[in-house]
Amino acid sequence: MTRRGYYAAVDWGTSSFRLWIIGQDGSVLAERRSGEGMATAAKTGFQRVLDAHLAAVEAPDHLPIIICGMAGARQGWQEAGYLETPAKLAAIPGKAIAVPDVDRDIRILPGLAQRDERQPDVMRGEETQLLGAADGLGGGRHLVCMPGTHSKWVRLSGETVEGFSTFMTGELFDVISRHTILSHAVADADAVAGDNPAFADAVAQAREKPALATNLLFSVRAGQLLYGLSAADARARLSGMLIGLEISGALATAGSVDGICLVGSGGLGALYRSALESQGFAPRLVDADEAVRQGLSAAARLIWPL
Amino acid sequence: MTRRGYYAAVDWGTSSFRLWIIGQDGSVLAERRSGEGMATAAKTGFQRVLDAHLAAVEAPDHLPIIICGMAGARQGWQEAGYLETPAKLAAIPGKAIAVPDVDRDIRILPGLAQRDERQPDVMRGEETQLLGAADGLGGGRHLVCMPGTHSKWVRLSGETVEGFSTFMTGELFDVISRHTILSHAVADADAVAGDNPAFADAVAQAREKPALATNLLFSVRAGQLLYGLSAADARARLSGMLIGLEISGALATAGSVDGICLVGSGGLGALYRSALESQGFAPRLVDADEAVRQGLSAAARLIWPL
Numbered sequence: 001m002t003r004r005g006y007y008a009a010v011d012w013g014t015s016s017f018r019l020w021i022i023g024q025d026g027s028v029l030a031e032r033r034s035g036e037g038m039a040t041a042a043k044t045g046f047q048r049v050l051d052a053h054l055a056a057v058e059a060p061d062h063l064p065i066i067i068c069g070m071a072g073a074r075q076g077w078q079e080a081g082y083l084e085t086p087a088k089l090a091a092i093p094g095k096a097i098a099v100p101d102v103d104r105d106i107r108i109l110p111g112l113a114q115r116d117e118r119q120p121d122v123m124r125g126e127e128t129q130l131l132g133a134a135d136g137l138g139g140g141r142h143l144v145c146m147p148g149t150h151s152k153w154v155r156l157s158g159e160t161v162e163g164f165s166t167f168m169t170g171e172l173f174d175v176i177s178r179h180t181i182l183s184h185a186v187a188d189a190d191a192v193a194g195d196n197p198a199f200a201d202a203v204a205q206a207r208e209k210p211a212l213a214t215n216l217l218f219s220v221r222a223g224q225l226l227y228g229l230s231a232a233d234a235r236a237r238l239s240g241m242l243i244g245l246e247i248s249g250a251l252a253t254a255g256s257v258d259g260i261c262l263v264g265s266g267g268l269g270a271l272y273r274s275a276l277e278s279q280g281f282a283p284r285l286v287d288a289d290e291a292v293r294q295g296l297s298a299a300a301r302l303i304w305p306l
Numbered sequence: 307m308t309r310r311g312y313y314a315a316v317d318w319g320t321s322s323f324r325l326w327i328i329g330q331d332g333s334v335l336a337e338r339r340s341g342e343g344m345a346t347a348a349k350t351g352f353q354r355v356l357d358a359h360l361a362a363v364e365a366p367d368h369l370p371i372i373i374c375g376m377a378g379a380r381q382g383w384q385e386a387g388y389l390e391t392p393a394k395l396a397a398i399p400g401k402a403i404a405v406p407d408v409d410r411d412i413r414i415l416p417g418l419a420q421r422d423e424r425q426p427d428v429m430r431g432e433e434t435q436l437l438g439a440a441d442g443l444g445g446g447r448h449l450v451c452m453p454g455t456h457s458k459w460v461r462l463s464g465e466t467v468e469g470f471s472t473f474m475t476g477e478l479f480d481v482i483s484r485h486t487i488l489s490h491a492v493a494d495a496d497a498v499a500g501d502n503p504a505f506a507d508a509v510a511q512a513r514e515k516p517a518l519a520t521n522l523l524f525s526v527r528a529g530q531l532l533y534g535l536s537a538a539d540a541r542a543r544l545s546g547m548l549i550g551l552e553i554s555g556a557l558a559t560a561g562s563v564d565g566i567c568l569v570g571s572g573g574l575g576a577l578y579r580s581a582l583e584s585q586g587f588a589p590r591l592v593d594a595d596e597a598v599r600q601g602l603s604a605a606a607r608l609i610w611p612l
Contacts, residue, residue, distance in 0.1 A: 171486050
């Protein structure tokens with residue numbers, strides 16, 4: 001490394017690992033990405049995975065590490081607990097825990113928990129995206145959508161998380177398209193295109209009649225049998241129904257908000273943008289990768305001031 | 307067989323095969339059950355499976371056979387087409403097709419199709435249960451619930467099927483409990499007990515807030531993490547949410563009805579009864595096995611009058 005690193009920022013999810021070496025001026029000096037998420041690292045060893053990536057970018061020995069995500073889960077590297085809602089985002093760094101018995105200063109950020117017996121919920125990693133994204137939102141009440149395997153919708157008031165809701169959209173899309181009778185209908189189709197009319201149509205149907213969700217799913221199969229629905233349209237309908245149902249539920253519990261913010265990236269971010277726009281919303285867009293790096297950096301600068 | 311058979315009635319589903327030899331007085335002379343549904347028989351041969359069961363009960367060579375269910379699907383023994391809604395139940399037997407190139411008179415009953423581009427739907431087998439169950443209902447409009455892998459809710463006016471809706475409840479319960487993050491929460495639990503308060507509570511939550519369906523699912527995982535939800539309660543909640551969502555959707559499209567009829571059997575029938583009763587309904591109960599046998603018999607007596 002030509003310039004001296006200030007800290008390393010790591011987003012360690014269930015199935016992905018991302019590391020950035022950040023300089024004192026905030027610039028990214030090096031970056032690593034791999035599939036060695038918690039699921040893999042729990043077997044091969046968290047320290048071993050981290051050390052290999054640090055060595056690959058020739059990170060100095062003293063470099064401190066800030067981590068968010070599933071590495072802090074009970075079945076992760078070191079349990080980092082939860083901050084409870086309502087939670088001030090600025091309180092997150094103060095609850096970071098140090099990984100014991102290692103040669104560096106390694107801190108893992110806590111997750112957020114909603115201890116409500118009727119609507120219990122948890123997140124790990126998205127709170128750090130929020131910390132990074134919230135800066136740009138200004139004051140007021142915002143609804144922040146973070147799509148993914150388990151999509152999160154956060155009710156943010158200023159810098160306080162009032163509450164949030166997780167929707168199993170991504171995981172359901174995966175298991176329904178692979179393991180149910182719909183697998184025949186959606187087989188061999190490409191990734192869903194947000195501009196496919198079948199997608200927007202399904203978003204609208206599910207938003208209008210959420211109670212019919214599992215009936216609408218079956219209609220993909222019936223549509224194939226009776227109308228020769230193509231695999232691409234079938235896949236678009238399945239995706240649109242699950243995302244439309246999610247939007248319907250998130251908005252039903254949101255109350256009055258000043259705006260919707262979409263923290264996403266890649267194809268999935270584009271799909272949610274398309275779904276929201278088709279329903280008449282104009283979400284503010286924040287890149288998810290950027291947000292998590294900024295959140296990790298905000299925490300690092302508080303923990304290790306220059 | 308000590309008494310002469312009149313016909314054999316076969317309910318041939320995706321994963322199950324049931325055969326009854328019926329006497330001229332309507333009594334059951336012999337019965338066979340096996341797991342050789344369409345999925346198996348499509349590989350080993352439909353005729354071979356049928357012949358083996360007929361031989362096991364020493365059925366006479368001349369005995370005619372009436373069949374309903376997936377044996378009439380495109381990927382079944384012989385495609386039997388669909389009757390279209392609105393459909394008179396009495397018209398079902400007349401649309402039976404004969405299996406060609408066999409030594410007996412074998413007829414397969416058609417399914418029902420709802421050719422509606424917004425709500426396309428199909429059934430095979432349940433139309434025969436309906437034919438058997440409708441006799442006891444008298445006139446008026448009834449909502450008939452037939453729980454299963456793909457639950458059917460039929461809007462029946464007198465003897466006419468106005469329309470119907472399929473809900474993927476059973477299949478979703480199966481794939482969610484086996485292939486998603488909830489698999490840890492529900493693992494090793496016994497079958498869901500309808501009198502578990504967690505079941506009725508989840509039915510109520512999903513019925514009240516159907517838009518939150520995929521969020522309520524995730525709350526099973528969060529409930530386990532934050533409140534140590536037991537596997538039995540987690541499983542009851544998952545089942546209750548999916549059944550509550552189904553009830554919510556079915557009632558939303560039912561219009562005004564004179565009563566709800568539940569055509570079920572065994573544990574699943576008891577679970578749906580419990581769910582409906584917990585929501586203040588008093589469904590009329592019809593045994594599903596009995597209903598399909600009566601429906602097959604009604605068709606046989608029309609096709610082969612004594």
